[in-house]
Amino acid sequence: MDDEFAKLIRRINPPRVVIDNDSCEDATVIQVDRINKHGILLEVVQVLTDLNLVIRKAYISSDGGWFMDVFNVVDCEGKKITDGELISYIQKKLESDDGFVPSLKGMVGLVPSEEHTSIELAGTDRPGLLSEVCAVLANLDCNVVNAEIWTHNARAAAVVNVTDNTTGCAIKDPKRLALIKELLCNVLKGNNDLKTAKMSLSPPGVTHRERRLHQIMFDDRDYEKIEKSEGGRVQNKSCKPHVIVSDCTEKHYTVITMRSKDRPKLLFDIVCTLTDMQYVIFHGRDDFQL
Template structure:
């Protein structure tokens, strides 16, 4: 009787090189006078650059320069970083976290299953249910969404919302208003899903008006928003973005060349510098199935110059003009999704069910449209940051803000974070408001 013999593979063999050569991380505050150098040497693996950049971005560190090299089986990179005020990183807790997060046990692989056909995605994880929504943007939409959640007795623990090319993507973390636990009642979840679906659809019956993917695993919220808008093809805006949406100073200049001798496509990006810019670009290239082999990043005053040497995962360069054009459009969209020219308002109050609904209702009634938002719960306080314009997309009249302050001042604290009238302040790098939301991640717990 014939037998088939198969070679035996030790299941630990794949991780052998990592165990023999674990990642080496150093945080150097002596070599450079005006920044901290973070050096990472590691065995190369898919997605490692994005993991490293994601950790630095979550800590709100500003990457002023970076040099990336990952030819062969080894990954080496150097990041020049500062805090948001331009100072070196001296907090021992942050340094310790960086060394542990990027060290031997710091890297994790994210696996996300998606169902692109669903309009509203809901799944439960730990003490929260996660809702993902995507659809056509319109004034007051966030207010309508939060009102539905409040009426159904869902408490919004955290949320992040982006708009781009008249599309909206939103990830909301909710729990039950009485138990503070995730809701697992299928009837209640189904009711919420149907009501949110109707709001996103509005008066339209077109299937393309509103849809989203249903994530069955946890992924980084900013990356998830990029994935949702990319799947929604927001980069094919059909020229809907206007001069008012993205002034010339915010329009990136992107070119793609070929380095025949080495077999690389060279993606060059020059645009207005800002927080998390490198993350947004690397995230998009990674999700488009491109591998970054080398990169050079630098800041020149208010502008950033970034160069990436890439190949497709199958080892090929970008050969066709159509493929190059698509990469350029997708990178432009990734850069512009986080750009917010509107006024930035921070609203803080004692956390309670319906707080987000109340805040967004007042914004809507005062003729303000939310272009981007971040909501978080810090202890017993609910903190929300809203980037707003008037309903016509124009800058907000400060008289409106003063009226808003008087209206909500007895229950909420309102702080104006950014006034776009001063172009000089933006050129000097002071025009970007800082927002960071970890949704109970390791970073928040470690640094608490």
């Protein structure tokens, strides 16, 4: 009954996206209005990020079961979006009522399929790690189709898509996969490492690769500070972002204020982190300047 009622509400209030090139002098304004659901902000930001759009400003509001966000965006050259096909694609994507499926560009190498095997890795970071992982896979007669690796706080996470070098198909033999896991975990295991190196296959379903890497790093607790390296030197001495966490008791909110140097996909990374921590963003204002 609840599902049918929710469907009725969605039919009465369909998603609405307005893309405006007139109201702002130096950016395209994208306004998204739709029924709120958990993770909707991340999905919207993910669509814009996958298209290599830069979010200059964002106004976020999701009170009362309704989601309304306004984004000021430009392309990678700092110009407004003028391509009619791209504007139509963004509007269609954000107004989709079936959930957002990543674009073909964002899906390359992300989905477990008959064509390749998606391997997820987590372990200790060090120079040459990716080269060693690829060397192990090559020795096991695996062809690396594509790979992405992230590192932070002496930890590393990777999603590597491989095929059998002979057949060009996905690797499904349990014994061979077990051997790949054993050897890769040996490579990922660092000296005096208290954490266990991990190798697993990507879970079934459509998974955005950068989203998955966020989840792997979070599960690996990469946010825990590493005070000293193996050589005894203190790490993390560089300038850090300024973050203030305070309570707004009268509205039952926690207010997070962040200030840092801007970089590509910053808002996507922030929203991913808060979503992984099971927080819901009700209101927000973001200003990004180079």
